[in-house]
Amino acid sequence: MTINALREAMQQSGVDAMWISGPSNVRAISGFTHPKDGKVLVTAQEATLFTDARYTVQARDESRLPQVVARPPETYELAAQSVKGQRVGFEAEHLTVANLEDLRKYWPDATLVPLRGVIEGLRAVKSEEEIAAVQAAQDLADRAFAHARPMIKAGVREWDVALAIEAFLRQEGAENAFDVIVASGPRGAMPHGAASMRVMQDGELVTVDMGARLNGYHSDMTRTVAIGTPSSEMRRVYHAVLEAEEAAVKAVKPGVRAADLDQLARDILTGHGLGEAFAHSLGHGVGLDVHEVPGLRGSSEDVLKPGMIITIEPGAYLPDVGGVRIEDLVLVTEDGYRVMSHSPKENV
Numbered sequence: 001m002t003i004n005a006l007r008e009a010m011q012q013s014g015v016d017a018m019w020i021s022g023p024s025n026v027r028a029i030s031g032f033t034h035p036k037d038g039k040v041l042v043t044a045q046e047a048t049l050f051t052d053a054r055y056t057v058q059a060r061d062e063s064r065l066p067q068v069v070a071r072p073p074e075t076y077e078l079a080a081q082s083v084k085g086q087r088v089g090f091e092a093e094h095l096t097v098a099n100l101e102d103l104r105k106y107w108p109d110a111t112l113v114p115l116r117g118v119i120e121g122l123r124a125v126k127s128e129e130e131i132a133a134v135q136a137a138q139d140l141a142d143r144a145f146a147h148a149r150p151m152i153k154a155g156v157r158e159w160d161v162a163l164a165i166e167a168f169l170r171q172e173g174a175e176n177a178f179d180v181i182v183a184s185g186p187r188g189a190m191p192h193g194a195a196s197m198r199v200m201q202d203g204e205l206v207t208v209d210m211g212a213r214l215n216g217y218h219s220d221m222t223r224t225v226a227i228g229t230p231s232s233e234m235r236r237v238y239h240a241v242l243e244a245e246e247a248a249v250k251a252v253k254p255g256v257r258a259a260d261l262d263q264l265a266r267d268i269l270t271g272h273g274l275g276e277a278f279a280h281s282l283g284h285g286v287g288l289d290v291h292e293v294p295g296l297r298g299s300s301e302d303v304l305k306p307g308m309i310i311t312i313e314p315g316a317y318l319p320d321v322g323g324v325r326i327e328d329l330v331l332v333t334e335d336g337y338r339v340m341s342h343s344p345k346e347n348v
């Protein structure tokens, strides 16, 4: 994302300047890798990173923007001159009420305008470098999954599988993109069933949803695997989810509406009597955050564009019985798609 693209978006949003406080947005625009302690002010003439003295060297070494080193309220006082008489957009989703009160107090001559999703929209299409960064995170996640897969057997705790994945990622200089989900047997009915101390049993399906965070970029992938032979009902559910997943992946191309892709997968599951069991959206963008634009859900207005990285992750959840989710990470290309996740899908 370039500053020029942001200035164009600012113009379209009717502001002269923008105060950026969302950590991933600060990182995207500045390159600074401790963005929780950074803010960026972009005006028509300047773009400046504000951080404090703990990061003087780090900001100098990492940021492509000029820096001002200060702590609030001095930060606001130093920026006040640049925003005088300006319409200044702020990120409504990322600014606390207390911070907004501070801006009002220290920038009495600015008009503050709440904005939503301006930078997130620009971040949805990734550069070649960003695509390579997400691919590196996914390649590492594939290796971590292969390392942990043999541990998924009767008598082992979900927790130990998650631990093996996390240790593998950390050995390689990465970390979990989110708490590893290992949901076995009836816990499979919980889409966000983070690993528990439950001991996995023969005949169960186990859903593992995991990602790596490497150099700030995330990956996201889910596999559901079997221990022994699951019930014929759960195998039926598995193959229905697999059918929906593969069909949705094949339909990925520029110009497709995210909502239509969600509907396509939902229709297939509904045909198998599992429409109600698909309790979440089909997927989401992935990059500096695990969940980004575009949103692949019924209410989404997003349209797929080349350079977007999305997940396709239909699932079916049967309370007290179990669940299945299968997820691939997919790049939207000029003429279709490229699957970025390569862990095998098992024939349960």
Ligand SMILES: CSCC[C@H](N)C(=O)N1CCC[C@H]1C(=O)O
Pocket: 178, 179, 191, 192, 209, 220, 221, 222, 280, 281, 284, 290, 313, 327
């Ligand atoms: C806590 S991050 C979860 C990552 C996962 N792959 C994911 O995005 N989802 C699992 C259930 C649906 C979807 C979600 O919307 O959270």
